Amino acid sequence: MVDIGMVKRFNSPSTGNRFETGMIGYAIEQASDEVWAKNNAQENALNEVKAEFIKKTAALYPECNMIFKFESEFREMGSTGNVFIYLKGTASVGNNKGMEEVEKEKNRLTEELKQKKEELIKQIETIQEEYNFIQENIGKIPKSKSDIEKMLGN
Secondary structure: OOEEEEEEEEOOHHHHHHOOOOHHHHHHHHHHHHHHHHHHHHHHHHHHHHHHHHHHHHHHHOOOOEEEEEEEEEOOOOOOOOEEEEEEEEEOOOOOOOOOOOOHHOOOOOOOHHHHHHHHHHHHHHHHHHHHHHHHHHHHOOOOOHHHHHHHHO
């Protein structure tokens, strides 16, 4: 069993105080709610808590590749806009086809990166050889028209 709880602020008060400051307060709160909904604040907060849940699970059970009976609960904390998000689930090891696909893709990308690294190393070696050739021969390059004529035997 793994669980985690975090308080997140959504900047949206509860409906309990909607009419506390009259119609203007209601209109302001309604506009605030629309902005909040459009920015997906609740989804973003839930994803942040999920990420922490996964980190905790991986730290406690490194072999875990599945979570059973995953549940999330939201509890509003008064009318402050703060919400307590509680996640829980059972960590386990099993046949997880999704994780297997992720692992295959990770291995494929790792191999692809190794190949690209080898290609870049070869390119660097070629450029280094060209640089060394230029450094060795730069003094032999004629500097003036008369040097060129001497070199050509004119």
